[in-house]
Amino acid sequence: MQPIDRPQYPNNSQFTPATTAGQLIPQQNQNVPLLAHLGATTVDTETYFHQYRNLLAGFKANIDCRLIPSRKGDTFTLTKAGAEKICRFFGLNYSMIPLAQTKLDFDRNVFYYAYECQLSYSNVVVGNGFGNCNNRESKYVKAYSPDILNTIDKMAQKRALVSAVLFTTGGSRFFGQKVADLNN
DSSP states (O other): OOOOOGGGSOOGGGTSOOOOTTOOOOGGGOBOHHHHHTTSOOOBHHHHHHHHHHHHHTOOBTTTEEEEOOTTOOEEEEOHHHHHHHHHHHTOEEEEEEOTTOEEETTTTEEEEEEEEEEEETTEEEEEEEEEEETTSTTTTTSOHHHHHHHHHHHHHHHHHHHHHHHHHTGGGTTTEEHHHHTO
């Protein structure tokens, strides 16, 4: 699969409201870039995130999202299944592009996968994200190297997809946050 040339990325200035130096735009008056770009009527941020919350209300625990327990507070995280559900909701397609940093060194037992995930709508790239994984991470370090290659390859792809979905759709507002903060 060939990567999409960078010039095909939409000019970000067409998706953000114009401002003059020092001018702040109140969040409730901001237009939502993705929905406006996808041809929907322009929706204010509050309506957009209300619709996003409605989508998340249908998520299944430990399938579409997970709580990662921590002494500092549980964190709400997005899974690959949840990222795929968000893509379907927005009508987004994704493609994985292996990056040149990917390294498979069998002599030194170093395996590193890196991907860019591009999200597109009607063959126009609307966002991207990056992900990587290697066999030196604590959960993979004791695994026998040939057996772990597929696992770390898939993990790098999953991380790239989740990253792209969070950045492109504004999902970081909900995921990767402490549960206590989300309830406020």
